[in-house]
Amino acid sequence: MLLAIDCGNTNTVFSIWDGEKFLCTLRTSTHHARTADAYFTWYSTLVKHYGIEVDINHVIISSTVPRVVFNLRVFADRFFGCRPVVVGKTECLLPADPRVDEGTIVGPDRLVNAAGAYDRHGGDLIVVDFGTATTFDVVDSDGAYIGGVISPGVNLSLEALHNAAAALPHVDIAKPQSVIGTNTVACIQSGVFWGYVGLVREVCARIKAERERPMKVVATGGLAPLFQQSVDLFDCFEDDLTMHGLTVIYDYNKERTQ
DSSP states (O other), X not given: OEEEEEEOSSEXXXXXXXXXXXXXXXXXXXXXXXXXXXXXXXXXXXXXHTTOOOOOOEEEEEESOGGGHHHHHHHHHHHHOOOOEETTSTTSOOSSOOOOSTTOOOOHHHHHHHXXXXXXXXXXXXXXXXXXXXXXXXXXXXXOEEEEEEEEOHHHHHHHHHHHOXXXXXXOOOOOSSSSOSSHHHHHHHHHHHHHHHHHHHHHHHHHHXXXXXXXXXXXXXXXXXXXXXXXXXXXXXXXXXXXXXXXXXXXXXXXXX
């Protein structure tokens, strides 16, 4: 079985793939000092809790935090006896190479999302990922990542506002009942919610105009359903897009090494 690991700036997600479906998905906070032993203690405890019997013999890793990759490599080697495939490393092949400025290092998460979205929806896509940053990834007709947009994430913006303005409280993001807030919390929620609705709509419109072709907008990330439930921003939502992309890249590498 395959263990797919997606390490983001905030959370690290482990998913077990049996070749047809994900058996379970486990989530922990990202911490660069977490050791291989600590990963295994956490992982094995949860697998046992869920009553899942698995024999992991393959591992693939995508990490936007370079310092955690070493311990994840040790984790895979020590406890599963395998050398993991690491997205972004030269030995990891991609279904379509990115077309960006020479010398540019593309985040592994963006490459994985592009691969997963193309596998499910074909080309000419805009993938909007609501993570620590809100990213827009443009996928060409052949599945290649060709660039995108990076803006501050929703929760990051809220945290910055709270930290920079002592009089403003920290609030949870939610759709406000009206645009005009009648109290401080409602004002902040309206600014963040409708501000990001405007951001997504405008950025996607400008990408489509620049590309001069119809493009499907695919959303992923925990806050995407919140924005989609009330405004028609996306053509579809994929809650497991990154994990699916990891399985696509793993299969592509496996086929070429057999």
